[in-house]
Amino acid sequence: xxxxxxxxxxxxxxxxxxxxxxxxxxxxxxxxxxxxxxxxxxxxxxxxxxxxxxxxxxxxxxxxxxxxxxxxxxxxxxxxxxxxxxxxxxxxxxxxxxxxxxxxxxxxxxxxxxxxxxxxxxxxxxxxxxxxxxxxxxxxxxxxxxxxxxxxxxxxxxxxxxxxxxxxxxxxxxxxxxxxxxxxxxxxxxxxxxxxxxxxxxxxxxxxxxxxxxxxxxxxxxxxxxxxxxxxxxxxxxxxxxxxxxxxxxxxxxxxxxxxxxxxxxxxxxxxxxxxxxxxxxxxxxxxxxxxxxxxxxxxxxxxxxxxxxxxxxxxxxxxxxxxxxxxxxxxxxxxxxxxxxxxxxxxxxxxxxxxxxxxxxxxxxxxxxxxxxxxxxxxxxxxxxxxxxxxxxxxxxxxxxxxxxxxxxxxxxxxxxxxxxxxxxxxxxxxxxxxxxxxxxxxxxxxxxxxx
Amino acid sequence: xxxxxxxxxxxxxxxxxxxxxxxxxxxxxxxxxxxxxxxxxxxxxxxxxxxxxxxxxxxxxxxxxxxxxxxxxxxxxxxxxxxxxxxxxxxxxxxxxxxxxxxxxxxxxxxxxxxxxxxxxxxxxxxxxxxxxxxxxxxxxxxxxxxxxxxxxxxxxxxxxxxxxxxxxxxxxxxxxxxxxxxxxxxxxxxxxxxxxxxxxxxxxxxxxxxxxxxxxxxxxxxxxxxxxxxxxxxxxxxxxxxxxxxxxxxxxxxxxxxxxxxxxxxxxxxxxxxxxxxxxxxxxxxxxxxxxxxxxxxxxxxxxxxxxxxxxxxxxxxxxxxxxxxxxxxxxxxxxxxxxxxxxxxxxxxxxxxxxxxxxxxxxxxxxxxxxxxxxxxxxxxxxxxxxxxxxxxxxxxxxxxxxxxxxxxxxxxxxxxxxxxxxxxxxxxxxxxxxxxxxxxxxxxxxxxxxxxxxxxxxxxxxxxxxxxxxxxxxxxxx
Numbered sequence: 001x002x003x004x005x006x007x008x009x010x011x012x013x014x015x016x017x018x019x020x021x022x023x024x025x026x027x028x029x030x031x032x033x034x035x036x037x038x039x040x041x042x043x044x045x046x047x048x049x050x051x052x053x054x055x056x057x058x059x060x061x062x063x064x065x066x067x068x069x070x071x072x073x074x075x076x077x078x079x080x081x082x083x084x085x086x087x088x089x090x091x092x093x094x095x096x097x098x099x100x101x102x103x104x105x106x107x108x109x110x111x112x113x114x115x116x117x118x119x120x121x122x123x124x125x126x127x128x129x130x131x132x133x134x135x136x137x138x139x140x141x142x143x144x145x146x147x148x149x150x151x152x153x154x155x156x157x158x159x160x161x162x163x164x165x166x167x168x169x170x171x172x173x174x175x176x177x178x179x180x181x182x183x184x185x186x187x188x189x190x191x192x193x194x195x196x197x198x199x200x201x202x203x204x205x206x207x208x209x210x211x212x213x214x215x216x217x218x219x220x221x222x223x224x225x226x227x228x229x230x231x232x233x234x235x236x237x238x239x240x241x242x243x244x245x246x247x248x249x250x251x252x253x254x255x256x257x258x259x260x261x262x263x264x265x266x267x268x269x270x271x272x273x274x275x276x277x278x279x280x281x282x283x284x285x286x287x288x289x290x291x292x293x294x295x296x297x298x299x300x301x302x303x304x305x306x307x308x309x310x311x312x313x314x315x316x317x318x319x320x321x322x323x324x325x326x327x328x329x330x331x332x333x334x335x336x337x338x339x340x341x342x343x344x345x346x347x348x349x350x351x352x353x354x355x356x357x358x359x360x361x362x363x364x365x366x367x368x369x370x371x372x373x374x375x376x377x378x379x380x381x382x383x384x385x386x387x388x389x390x391x392x393x394x395x396x397x398x399x400x401x402x403x404x405x406x407x408x409x410x411x412x413x414x415x416x417x418x419x420x421x422x423x424x425x426x427x428x429x430x431x432x433x434x435x436x437x438x439x440x441x442x443x444x445x446x447x448x449x450x451x452x453x
Numbered sequence: 454x455x456x457x458x459x460x461x462x463x464x465x466x467x468x469x470x471x472x473x474x475x476x477x478x479x480x481x482x483x484x485x486x487x488x489x490x491x492x493x494x495x496x497x498x499x500x501x502x503x504x505x506x507x508x509x510x511x512x513x514x515x516x517x518x519x520x521x522x523x524x525x526x527x528x529x530x531x532x533x534x535x536x537x538x539x540x541x542x543x544x545x546x547x548x549x550x551x552x553x554x555x556x557x558x559x560x561x562x563x564x565x566x567x568x569x570x571x572x573x574x575x576x577x578x579x580x581x582x583x584x585x586x587x588x589x590x591x592x593x594x595x596x597x598x599x600x601x602x603x604x605x606x607x608x609x610x611x612x613x614x615x616x617x618x619x620x621x622x623x624x625x626x627x628x629x630x631x632x633x634x635x636x637x638x639x640x641x642x643x644x645x646x647x648x649x650x651x652x653x654x655x656x657x658x659x660x661x662x663x664x665x666x667x668x669x670x671x672x673x674x675x676x677x678x679x680x681x682x683x684x685x686x687x688x689x690x691x692x693x694x695x696x697x698x699x700x701x702x703x704x705x706x707x708x709x710x711x712x713x714x715x716x717x718x719x720x721x722x723x724x725x726x727x728x729x730x731x732x733x734x735x736x737x738x739x740x741x742x743x744x745x746x747x748x749x750x751x752x753x754x755x756x757x758x759x760x761x762x763x764x765x766x767x768x769x770x771x772x773x774x775x776x777x778x779x780x781x782x783x784x785x786x787x788x789x790x791x792x793x794x795x796x797x798x799x800x801x802x803x804x805x806x807x808x809x810x811x812x813x814x815x816x817x818x819x820x821x822x823x824x825x826x827x828x829x830x831x832x833x834x835x836x837x838x839x840x841x842x843x844x845x846x847x848x849x850x851x852x853x854x855x856x857x858x859x860x861x862x863x864x865x866x867x868x869x870x871x872x873x874x875x876x877x878x879x880x881x882x883x884x885x886x887x888x889x890x891x892x893x894x895x896x897x898x899x900x901x902x903x904x905x906x907x908x909x910x911x912x913x914x915x916x917x918x919x920x921x922x923x924x925x926x927x928x929x930x931x932x933x934x
Contacts, residue, residue, distance in 0.1 A: 039721070039908050040721075046512065047809070048539050049535065049909070050532075051805045068494065078498070089495070143717060147721060149908075370847070375842075382853050452846045452848065452850050
C-alpha cells in the first residue's frame with residue numbers, strides 16, 4: 001500500500017513520463033493491494049498465501065488516438081518504458097476513434113470503508129479464525145473446507161487535465177463447505193459472507209450453519225425434472241443477479257443490441273417485485289466513488305419494479321448512446337461499456353421460514369453452482385444446485401435431494417415469477433474481482449431439467 | 454537466479470525444510486478491433502516473485518512484485534510465517550514424492566517473434582478481417598477481430614538444487630461475428646470461441662490461421678443462424694466438432710482426473726471428482742474407442758513446458774486407455790499419497806499464485822476416417838460445434854453445453870442449420886456412447902486460455918487435441934425456448 005500522497009506522487013511521475021514520450025494527453029491508474037488468503041480442506045489449512053502487488057496503467061493520447069500500457073513496477077525505468085509503449089501503440093492506431101480525450105476534473109463523494117484491523121490481519125489471525133470454524137465440523141466428524149480472505153486495496157486516478165482521485169478500502173470474506181465424506185451421496189453444507197471489516201464476519205456461526213446443512217443433507221433422494229415452486233436462498237439469488245448483469249448491464253452491449261435491455265428501456269421486463277441496482281452506497285458495500293476513467297460512480301437502477309430502467313456506461317458507450325457516463329468504466333485497454341462492482345437486489349417483507357411454510361410442494365435451494373448464461377438476450381441460464389437442496393411438502397423440509405440441474409430464463413422465468421422476497425439481505429463476494437453482491441431470498445418457480453447421480 | 458537463491462537461503466534459515474521460488478517476467482501485447490475501429494490496444498508487463506515454504510509439513514506462500522533484496526527476503530520470511538500459521542490447523546503433514554533436481558533451460562518454439570511484426574501490419578490485418586466479417590450479412594452488428602501475443606520468462610529454484618529457466622511464447626488470433634435481429638442474437642467465431650485459437654508459437658501461427666480468409670464465412674454463418682430453426686428437443690445421435698469436443702474433454706475428463714480434487718482439497722471451490730482411487734484400472738469411463746492422455750511435451754500446446762512449477766520434467770501419461778480409467782494428473786505431494794511419482798501437473802498462473810494441479814494438454818487419441826465418415830453413418834442426428842455455454846456439476850458428472858452452431862443430419866448428410874443447440878448428459882454414460890472418432894487427418898490442437906481454479910482464483914492456459922467424434926442417444930435441445 002502506497003498511501004494517498006505516495007499514490008499521487010507516482011501518478012504525477014507517470015503523467016510526466018507520458019508527456020516526455022510524446023503524448024498529447026494522458027491518464028494513469030494505480031492499483032495496489034495486499035491479499036491474504038487462508039484456505040483449508042480436509043479440515044486442515046493446506047494452501048495459504050500472502051501477496052503484495054502494484055499495477056500501473058497508462059493511457060497515451062497521440063493525435064487523437066489512444067494506446068494503453070500496464071506495468072507492475074513504479075520505478076522511473078518501468079514507468080518510462082510503459083509510457084513509450086503506450087505512445088507507440090497510439091501512434092499506429094487507425095484514424096477515426098473518438099472520445100479518447102481524458103475527462104475534465106470531477107467532484108467525488110467523500111466516503112471511505114477502510115478498516116485497519118482488516119488491513120493488518122495476518123496469517124496467524126486468519127488461522128485462529130479458521131480453527132474456530134473447523135472445530136465445529138470436527139465435533140461431528142465432518143470434513144471442513146473453505147477460505148478466509150482479507151484484502152486491502154487502493155485505487156488512484158489522474159489525468160493531464162488535472163483530474164485526480166484516490167480511494168482505499170478493505171474487504172473480508174469467509175466461506176465454509178462441510179462434507180460428510182467424498183462419496184457420491186455425501187451430505188454437504190455451505191455458508192458464506194462478505195464484509196468490509198473482518199470483525200463483521202462471524203466465522204463460528206457460519207461454520208455452525210454449514211455443519212447443520214451438511215447433517216441435514218445426508219442420504220439425498222431424486223426428484224423428477226419439471227418446473228417447481230422454489231425458495232431460493234440468498235446465495236442463489238446473488239448468483240442470479242450477477243448472471244443477469246453479465247447478460248446486458250453494460251451500455252456497450254445495450255447499444256449493440258446484445259443486451260436484455262436493448263430496445264426495452266422503460267418497458268416492463270419482469271415482475272414488479274424486482275428491483276436491481278448497482279449502488280456503492282448500499283449498506284455494507286465498499287466505497288469506491290469513482291471509476292477507472294475518473295468519472296463519479298453513480299447509483300444506477302438496472303431494473304426498477306420490473307421495468308428496464310438503466311444500463312451502466314463508461315465514457316465510450318455513453319457517447320455512442322447519447323447518454324452520460326454513469327461512472328462504471330474499466331481501464332487498462334479493456335473492453336468498453338460499464339461494469340458493475342456493487343450489485344444489489346431490493347428486499348421484501350418475508351423470510352425464508354415464512355416462504356417455506358407457504359409452499360405445498362416445492363424445493364429449497366441453498367445456492368447455485370457453475371451457473372452460466374446460455375442465451376444473453378433471452379436471459380436463459382443453466383447450472384446446478386449445491387450444498388443444501390431439499391424437498392418441501394406442506395410447509396416443511398421433508399428430505400434432502402440430489403443436486404438438480406436447472407435451465408430457465410431469468411427475466412421470463414425466475415424473476416418474472418417471484419411472489420415473495422425476504423426482508424433480510426446477505427452480502428457475497430465476487431470471486432472474479434473486487435465486487436460484492438447483496439441479495440434477499442425469494443419465492444419463485446424454477447425449471448429443473450436433470451440431476452446429478 | 455541470485456535473488457531466488459537469496460530467498461531460498463532465507464526460507465531455510467527461518468525454518469523451512471523445503472522451499473522453492475519462482476520469478477516470472479511476463480509481457481503481452483493485445484489488439485482488438487470492432488467494426489474496423491480500435492476496441493482496445495494494450496501492452497502489459499508484469500514481474501514478481503513467489504516463495505513456497507514447507508514448515509513442519511505445512512505449506513505457506515508469499516509473493517511480491519518488488520524484486521529488491523529487501524522485499525525478496527521479506528517474501529521468504531512471510532512464506533515461512535504463513536506456513537507456521539498453517540500448522541495451527543494441521544492434521545497430516547505433506548510428504549513430497551522424490552525428484553532428481555536438475556539444472557536446465559527450455560524454450561518453446563517461436564519462428565517469428567510477434568514483437569518484431571510492425572503494429573501497423575497487425576492493425577491492417579484485423580481491419581481487413583472485420584470488413585470481411587461484416588460482409589457476411591446485413592444483420593452482422595458486431596464484427597470483432599483480435600490477436601494477442603504473450604511471452605513468459607520463468608526462473609525456478611528449489612532447496613533441493615533445481616535451477617531451471619524457461620521461456621514460453623504464445624500467440625492467438627481470431628474473429629467473431631455477432632448478428633442481431635428480432636430479439637435474437639447469434640454469434641459465430643473463427644477458428645474457435647476462446648481468443649480464436651491459442652498456440653505456443655510465434656507470429657507464424659497468426660499467418661497460418663488466415664483469419665481474413667475465413668472471416669466472411671463467420672459472418673455468413675451468424676447471419677444464417679438468425680433465421681434458423683430452433684434446435685429440436687430429442688434424444689439422438691450427436692456428432693461434435695473439435696472446438697466443442699475440446700471443451701467436453703476439458704470439463705468431463707481433464708478436471709475429474711486432477712488428483713487434488715479427488716483427495717478433497719478443492720472441495721470449497723472447484724469441487725471433487727467421481728473418479729475415486731478404487732476405480733483406477735477397472736472403471737469403464739468410456740467406450741473401448743476412447744483413449745485420453747496428458748502430454749506436456751506436445752509441441753505448440755498451451756499446456757506444454759520443459760518442467761512444471763515443482764521442477765518435474767514434462768511427460769506423457771495415460772488417463773483413459775481403451776475406455777478404462779487408468780491415471781491422474783498429480784503433484785509431488787499427491788503422488789506420494791498414491792505411492793508413485795509426479796507426472797508434472799503442478800502449475801501456477803503467475804508469480805502471485807502458488808502452484809496447484811492443473812491440466813497440461815489433455816487429448817483424445819484419433820481414430821480413423823474423416824468427419825464425413827462419421828456423419829455418413831447417422832440416419833437422423835445433429836452436428837454441433839463452436840463453444841457458447843458450459844456448465845457441469847461439482848463431481849464432474851451432470852453437464853450441459855451450448856454451441857454456436859448446429860446442423861441437422863439426415864440420411865448421412867448435413868442438412869439445415871439449427872440455432873441455440875444445447876446438449877446434456879452424464880459423463881461416463883456419454884463417453885461410453887462414443888462409437889466413432891475421426892482419424893489423425895482431422896485432429897486439431899486447441900488452446901483453452903481461461904481455465905479457472907483455486908482460491909485465490911488462477912486462470913490457466915491448457916491445451917486439448919482431438920478429432921471429431923460421434924455419440925449415440927444424447928439428449929439435445931435442453932430447456933424451454
